[in-house]
Amino acid sequence: MTDRPERFQLTPDLSISRILTGLWQVADMEKDAGPLELDAAAAALGAYADAGFDTFDMADHYGSAELVAGRLLAGRQGAGRPLAFTKWCPAPGPMTPQTVRAGVEERLERLGVDRVDLLQFHWWTFEHPAWLDALHGFKALQEEGRIGAIGLTNVDAAHLALAVADGIPVVSNQVSFSLIDRRAGGDLSAVCARTGTSLFAYGTLCGGFLTDRWLGQPEPEAIGDWSGMKYKRFIDAAGGWSVLQAILEAAAAIGRRHGVSIANVATRWVLDHPAVAGVIIGARLGEREHRADNLKLFDFAFDEADRAQLSEALAKATPIPGDCGDEYRKPPYLTASGDLSHHLDAIPSIYTAEPVPGRPGRARVSSGSVWEPLAGYSRAVREGDRILVSGTTATHGSDRVVASGDPGAQATYALDKIAASLKALGGTMEDVVRTRVYLRDVADWEPVSRAHGRAFGDVRPANTLLAAGALVGDYAVEIEAEAVVAPQP
Incomplete structure (x- = not known):
């Protein structure tokens, strides 16, 4: 024994x-x-x-x-x-x-x-x-x-x-x-x-x-x-x-x-x-x-x-x-205290929504990237019930590339950034109706698609997957998204 x-x-x-x-x-x-x-x-x-x-x-x-x-x-x-x-x-x-x-x-x-x-x-x-x-x-x-x-x-x-x-x-x-x-x-x-x-x-x-x-x-x-x-x-x-x-x-x-x-x-x-x-x-x-x-x-x-x-x-x-x-982190919240949405909602978003000067009803978020003011774009913009998220890469902070060489991991990181952008403007991943995915190498379609499926398997937005060739920077994938936010009851 x-x-x-x-x-x-x-x-x-x-x-x-x-x-x-x-x-x-x-x-x-x-x-x-x-x-x-x-x-x-x-x-x-x-x-x-x-x-x-x-x-x-x-x-x-x-x-x-x-x-x-x-x-x-x-x-x-x-x-x-x-x-x-x-x-x-x-x-x-x-x-x-x-x-x-x-x-x-x-x-x-x-x-x-x-x-x-x-x-x-x-x-x-x-x-x-x-x-x-x-x-x-x-x-x-x-x-x-x-x-x-x-x-x-x-x-x-x-x-x-x-x-x-x-x-x-x-x-x-x-x-x-x-x-x-x-x-x-x-x-x-x-x-x-x-x-x-x-x-x-x-x-x-x-x-x-x-x-x-x-x-x-x-x-x-x-x-x-x-x-x-x-x-x-x-x-x-x-x-x-x-x-x-x-x-x-x-x-x-x-x-x-x-x-x-x-x-x-x-x-x-x-x-x-x-x-x-x-x-x-x-x-x-x-x-x-x-x-x-x-x-x-x-x-x-x-x-x-x-x-x-x-x-x-x-x-x-x-x-x-x-x-x-x-x-x-998500329903059905199998914890002792049950629904944790109040706790998660209290966690501040990494992004802050701001009004767009001269355009009442329009809001935007910025990531702090040096490229946004230089190229004249926002991380995401909300107009009415629509949120449009710019092409998103696995950029951490201002310039560090995350998980270089792993397209599936880069897609996971980019999708997390998209979720944070939506949250700052009052939306969620469940509100997404369209995504576009751009690949440097079409051979990477499967790990990137699996990452997309984990994020949107139940939502199933319209999607386009493109082999775009060379992307700017050391990125295997770039993803953009559009969402329609349901009106408040």
């Missing part, structure tokens, strides 16, 4: 436990009781490390989790010390080198270390392009020795590909992945295979619903904890309580054959995916632990009958819509 969790070589000098211990519940424990006593909490964390569960995942907003981990690390320096992975989740805004450094230095101070083993980055909206500035700031601090490895969290396939194409050495992306939420097994896993990036999977037990506790139980009328509320939304999106019960019944039958729990079956299924380096299992420090049960993950393997039985149950489920991380 296995007595320690398996390990995974994330980088040449970073060997991790394949069961990462998640500390998000520290914030929940502190919500009513106040901050944890650091020495006692660190001792509880030390018991995990002693048992081989020595890779801890936390974030800047997980209460005092970083301080607890720092107290543990203070007494365990040297070879074989526990690993502290944390996240920086800033509000969207300018990400100057000074801003990024301050965010990283705060992580270092709270952890009491000179270098963060793995620093992960979360960004709310890709319409604000400063996320790339933040990641390049990470890269500079990595070169200084302040960051060991760089990771992402809740980033979809297209934007993971964009970050890597823009020169960021991303080693991991932390996303939801479970028998209920299988999005990570699609396009995101394909990008991981191409780029050498690994996935950390959270939500593998779907907030506790993928456990023996809920087998054969009636659907709850009310849920008292945030995690439960979040993952109940996933269950509803996947087809509801009957779908969950079918999956639980299949997992229970497999578990009986192997002498393991439903939780083991659910977690093993995720861990077996080639892109997955590890699963994140939460811990309530000093209250209860499931280390012995979690170790059973490594004592069995699925056979063909097991996989067939799970596949039959999963076929009854409705796929969760969109890509990984979409639950935070």
